Every structure is written in structure tokens, then in C-alpha cells.
Amino acid sequence: MAYELTGKIKLIKDTEQFSSGFTKREMVVTVEDGNYPQDINLEFLKDKISLLDSVSVGQEVTVSFDIRGREYNGRYFNNLVGWKVTAGAGAEQAASSYPTENPAPAGGFDAFDEDIPF
Numbered sequence: 001m002a003y004e005l006t007g008k009i010k011l012i013k014d015t016e017q018f019s020s021g022f023t024k025r026e027m028v029v030t031v032e033d034g035n036y037p038q039d040i041n042l043e044f045l046k047d048k049i050s051l052l053d054s055v056s057v058g059q060e061v062t063v064s065f066d067i068r069g070r071e072y073n074g075r076y077f078n079n080l081v082g083w084k085v086t087a088g089a090g091a092e093q094a095a096s097s098y099p100t101e102n103p104a105p106a107g108g109f110d111a112f113d114e115d116i117p118f
Helices: 046-054 109-115
Strands: 002-012 023-031 038-045 060-072 075-087 094-096
Touching: 002 038, 023 046, 023 060, 038 046, 046 075
Parallel strands: 038 075
Antiparallel strands: 002 023, 002 060, 023 038, 060 075, 075 094
């Protein structure tokens, strides 16, 4: 399931490369939430790290992300993994790793629900 948040970029970290060849890059977005703004850390993995090249600190963005969870030694951890960044409120240009040349099917996106293996 995909989620979305909108806020202002507080920090974009450098790309981290691990000995296994795995790469990630993190971004912190400040989301106004009543009296207490929330600093939300999102990570971008592998080929998605290039999405952060088109945005900068202080910029208003909308980020689409998935929530990933795992267990390690009896403790549970969650990660917010970004896959799309749209710059500015209502901006038409989106930095996305998904192709946009194929339009949605005539029946809408619900037509794909039965084909998804997860």
C-alpha cells in the first residue's frame, strides 16, 4: 500500500554505499502537524536515490512511499521507503522512477488488482 506526505525538505543526506553493493540515500521532510511539526525520515534505495537530485533543502515536496517492517533479535523496525517525489504544491512535473507513457487502463487501476502477486 502506498502512502503520501507533504512538507518541506529539512535535510538530504549523502548516498551511502555498502560493501554488498547496496546503496541508499535519506531525506528528512518536516510535516506541519498541529502545534508540533514532525521531522519524517524517508529512505530511497538503489536506483531511486537519483530522485533526490532534482530537489533541494527548503523546497516543498510531496513524497510517495511504502512502509516496510522487519524483525531483528525480537525487536521490530519500520522504514519509510520513498519511490516518488513531486516538487512544489500541485506541481505538474514529478520526479518518479515509474514510466508515465502508459496511460491507466480503461477500467482504472482496479483492473490490475487481480494480477498483483502480493
